[in-house]
Amino acid sequence: MNKFIIVLLFLASACANLPSSKTVANCVFPSEEVFPGGVINYEFDSNGINIEDSLYSDNLDFIVCESNKNIVNIIIPIPLSFEKKEVNFGVPGLFSASFPIKERYYRESRIEIKNKDLVNPPSSFNERISKEYALGIKAKQTVSDRKLRNTKMEMPLEGIISSEFGVRRFINNQPRNRHVGLDIAADEGTPVIAPLKGEVIISDEFFYKGNVVYIDHGNGLVSSYSHLSERKVSTGDNVSKGQVLGYVGSTGRVTGPHLHWEISLLGISLDPEIFVNQ
Template sequence: MRLFTLITLFCLALPAHAQGFITRLLDQPVPGGVAVVDLGAAAKAPSATYQGKPLLVIREDGQRWIAIVGLPLSTKPGTERIELDSGERLSFQVRAKHYVEQRITIKNQQQVNPNAANLKRIERELAEQTRAYQQFSPRQPSNLLFDKPVNGPLSSPFGLRRFFNGEERNPHSGLDFAANQGTTIKAPAAGKVILIGDYFFNGKTVFVDHGQGLISMFCHLSAIDVRVGDELPRGGVLGKVGATGRATGPHLHWNVSLNDARVDPAIFIGAFKP
């Protein structure tokens, strides 16, 4: 009887539905982070949007549907909402997060204050990359606990307020890995190559679509080993580490974008620091 009572009390102390693995891994609702929103246990997957953009929706632990929401760095702490296809609106809370500063000296002044011709090139390249980030394919991501794309220590973290030669520029929108020139870069999850290029700031660059608005971008490569349209398995080789574009030395810069918001890749490899 005593054992039955203890079990009953334990069950009553549990939440109505315990958080699943994906929620525990990804739910970091801060500017530049990820919010996981419970959508209930409907038979069919609901559709959801945030700020007018479609969201990644998966079934967690074979039971409840969840929406995985990318939060831009510009998001303010407080209440945010997503909208379901039924018209229902669901709210979640965004916490504050402080990002530190990084000051970098660039020898090439054109990479700090480009001339008119380079500005046109930059605008054209930005538009091309923005279109890639905005793609939304129906495929389900193969995994949401990502592998590291290279074997190397993390260097510059996501969200740094960056100053080039004393002038403030856009915050650091990805995660940098310290790695030697020529180090092999592997896909952290399966996906399709949707864009490659050699850009003014990013140098040699590869975009991989993992599904439902979850997209990786790898830049400053020394070599690209894939073509647009290639299907990469998890761990598939896509290129080699380099220092092309605006880089002070060999390293990999890795962006993760979710519903067209650049978010902290550290969340997806279990290395996020609140």
């Protein structure tokens, strides 16, 4: 066998190790949270048929949790921007389902920030900001082959919820992106713990997010922790549930010390509270 073929075989086997399956064994997701920012969790008897290649889902991404040989749960994250009243999904010849999407009220928030450089940063920061934005998007889209079973989370700290997920925000009367995290206000220095085990995929200092940590929990579930005063973990660390990630701070674009906590599944931002309350 010549060296060229050996290299090709090596590359082929390396590619085979990448996560390609959307089917996951024994995972448990929230089941009653069917609104923009929540998930569809649809259980049915697949009769042992592999459905992931033939499942259609209104162009929404999904994972399939296999509880046993026959019973599967289809998990579909619903984007905050989703405006349709239902999601149609199914497998041709096997089943079709129409899942109603509940309406949910998301309030408006209007804040004033005096430091104009933080509201509309000078153009010299543009390159840094777009680079960090791209890193954040890429981190949120991580789908590793890490095994995720129960997604039930602890709160990462004790504090007061100062801004809920989904709030429609205005800064100095300018409309901004929806609030895709949960803000928990607490004293500077309050420890922030990992709500679920995982691997640190980013531990860095960003312009907007300040000191930030991103964790891959497996199977497309990623969380992040922004505005920390100090980070206690590094990129590549494996963290256990309850491990201290850092401390509440006010680094980045903030009006006071708090944690901005985000959860995403397959790159779609979801309300962290549905993972705590399940």
